[in-house]
Amino acid sequence: MVQADSHSQFLLRRLHTLAGVVPVGLFLLEHLFTNSMATNGAAAFNSAAATIESIPFLHFIEFFFIFVPLIYHGVYGLYVAFTSGYNSGQFPWWRNVMFILQRLTGIITFVFIIFHLWTTRFSGKAPTFEMVHQLVSNPAYFWFMLIGTVAATFHFSNGIWSFCVHWGITVGQRAQRVMSYVTMILFIVLAGVGVDALIAFTHTAS
Amino acid sequence: MTEVATQQGRSTTEQVLENGQQKFVHLRIQRQDGPDAQAYMQEFAVPYTPGMNVISCLMEIRTNPVDKNGRPVTPVVWEMNCLEEVCGICTMVINGKPRQACTSLVDKLEQPIDIKPMRTFPVIRDLMVDRGRMFDALKRVKAWIPIDGTYNLGPGPRMPEKDRQWAYELSRCFTCGACVEACPNVNDRTSFIGPFALSQARLFNEHPTGMMNRADRLDALMGEGGIHECGNAQNCVEVCPKGIPLTTSIAAMNRQVTYHAMGAWLKK
Numbered sequence: 516m517v518q519a520d521s522h523s524q525f526l527l528r529r530l531h532t533l534a535g536v537v538p539v540g541l542f543l544l545e546h547l548f549t550n551s552m553a554t555n556g557a558a559a560f561n562s563a564a565a566t567i568e569s570i571p572f573l574h575f576i577e578f579f580f581i582f583v584p585l586i587y588h589g590v591y592g593l594y595v596a597f598t599s600g601y602n603s604g605q606f607p608w609w610r611n612v613m614f615i616l617q618r619l620t621g622i623i624t625f626v627f628i629i630f631h632l633w634t635t636r637f638s639g640k641a642p643t644f645e646m647v648h649q650l651v652s653n654p655a656y657f658w659f660m661l662i663g664t665v666a667a668t669f670h671f672s673n674g675i676w677s678f679c680v681h682w683g684i685t686v687g688q689r690a691q692r693v694m695s696y697v698t699m700i701l702f703i704v705l706a707g708v709g710v711d712a713l714i715a716f717t718h719t720a721s
Numbered sequence: 722m723t724e725v726a727t728q729q730g731r732s733t734t735e736q737v738l739e740n741g742q743q744k745f746v747h748l749r750i751q752r753q754d755g756p757d758a759q760a761y762m763q764e765f766a767v768p769y770t771p772g773m774n775v776i777s778c779l780m781e782i783r784t785n786p787v788d789k790n791g792r793p794v795t796p797v798v799w800e801m802n803c804l805e806e807v808c809g810i811c812t813m814v815i816n817g818k819p820r821q822a823c824t825s826l827v828d829k830l831e832q833p834i835d836i837k838p839m840r841t842f843p844v845i846r847d848l849m850v851d852r853g854r855m856f857d858a859l860k861r862v863k864a865w866i867p868i869d870g871t872y873n874l875g876p877g878p879r880m881p882e883k884d885r886q887w888a889y890e891l892s893r894c895f896t897c898g899a900c901v902e903a904c905p906n907v908n909d910r911t912s913f914i915g916p917f918a919l920s921q922a923r924l925f926n927e928h929p930t931g932m933m934n935r936a937d938r939l940d941a942l943m944g945e946g947g948i949h950e951c952g953n954a955q956n957c958v959e960v961c962p963k964g965i966p967l968t969t970s971i972a973a974m975n976r977q978v979t980y981h982a983m984g985a986w987l988k989k
């Protein structure tokens with residue numbers, strides 16, 4: 516049907532913005548929360564990790580509620596970033612700069628997630644404090660993690676702003692402006708939580 | 722300031738001289754001899770008169786088509802009609818921003834004044850572009866109210882004054898194309914119809930009679946090049962000469978489309 520087909524772009528795009536918040540964004544929040552357990556010491560983190568390990572149907576949940584939506588959002592996001600134009604040289608306004616940063620941090624996050632998964636989830640090692648400690652003891656890895664964490668939290672926070680416009684939640688100019696402040700504060704908080712956890716992992720266990 | 726010699730042999734500077742000598746306006750204009758021709762820059766120095774705008778500079782060039790060095794050139798081609806910012810045809814990129822040449826006052830512009838055609842549209846010649854795609858977009862979203870029939874339909878329903886006030890703001894769009902030019906998501910890789918069309922769909926969806934075709938417009942907005950192509954860079958609202966709240970219109974239509982899409986699906 517011509518009609519149904521012509522709406523498919525719309526549906527794919529709406530799925531992309533939805534996936535960014537639910538479930539990928541929710542997972543990001545959960546992930547930051549678990550990691551910040553490291554600030555309470557190795558034992559606290561290891562027990563939080565063990566709790567997650569004990570979730571029933573973990574592999575099923577991980578695959579359908581994290582990997583599939585993440586791959587969809589990431590790959591489609593690369594396509595969106597490629598088809599967008601970039602004209603902040605000519606129009607250097609705040610939202611236009613944020614538009615570009617949203618795409619840039621998306622690409623950084625994409626590269627970051629692949630390397631991050633490869634060195635942790637798919638490294639064959641158990642997800643313990645010690646494993647992460649080994650990784651972040653390498654300064655290059657630490658800085659890579661730091662950039663990735665800041666990029667991902669920015670992308671998520673500014674993405675919430677964009678989500679609220681895409682779904683018609685913040686309509687008026689004032690609502691959108693207030694949401695700008697709220698999401699930037701969210702970014703600072705989330706980036707702080709993430710970096711704080713990273714630093715905690717650099718301390719030796721016990 | 723550099724010295725310029727005009728064809729008349731007068732030697733003066735581009736800027737103001739106190740002693741009553743002729744002042745000149747310095748322009749850098751992007752030329753293009755035809756739709757597929759290579760673009761090139763040309764510089765001009767036209768005699769200044771108080772209250773000049775970009776159109777009157779172009780008219781000076783037409784009167785005396787010589788470049789800054791006095792060499793004869795073909796006159797610059799552009800379009801104009803109303804000369805009071807209501808027809809939109811004279812929109813061009815002036816000092817980096819899309820705006821109307823007829824309301825771009827020389828006294829308020831930094832010189833040399835840099836003038837280019839809106840590259841988002843096919844260039845016909847020099848500063849003349851084909852904005853036909855905007856008309857196509859308006860047709861796509863049915864930006865009108867169908868009242869033609871075989872008998873008198875009588876007066877339509879009244880519109881609440883509160884809504885009329887903001888709807889009037891939207892109705893001031895004159896299809897000038899500035900928002901389309903500034904939008905990063907209107908490019909060769911997308912088919913986005915442009916911010917103004919989304920705002921016009923909102924205008925006609927709000928009208929009590931136009932509301933009868935609401936679903937058609939929302940379907941069009943969900944179609945190819947529709948509202949989902951907007952990435953919220955919000956340049957449109959910055960460049961619109963009429964101050965139309967385009968980003969509010971877009972968010973409002975996002976909301977209408979969301980309800981429409983979910984409603985349509987749940988009713989099936």
Ligand code: HEM
Nearest residue numbers: 532535536539540589592593595621622625674677678681
């Ligand atoms: C940590 C993982 C990620 C999270 C939590 C996330 C979250 C989000 C959110 C919430 C949005 C806003 C949706 C909207 O605009 O309505 C968004 C948009 C976007 N994301 Fe992601 N994202 C992630 C990874 C990625 C990756 C890997 C890419 C790949 C480049 C990417 C590319 C994009 C793009 C281009 C947009 C803008 C969409 C638009 O404005 O139309 N994202 N993301």
Ligand code: SF4
Nearest residue numbers: 894895897898900961
């Ligand atoms: S919305 Fe504003 S910038 Fe866009 S075409 Fe209409 S008048 Fe021009």
Ligand code: FES
Nearest residue numbers: 802804808809823
């Ligand atoms: S000539 Fe009509 S808007 Fe400039």
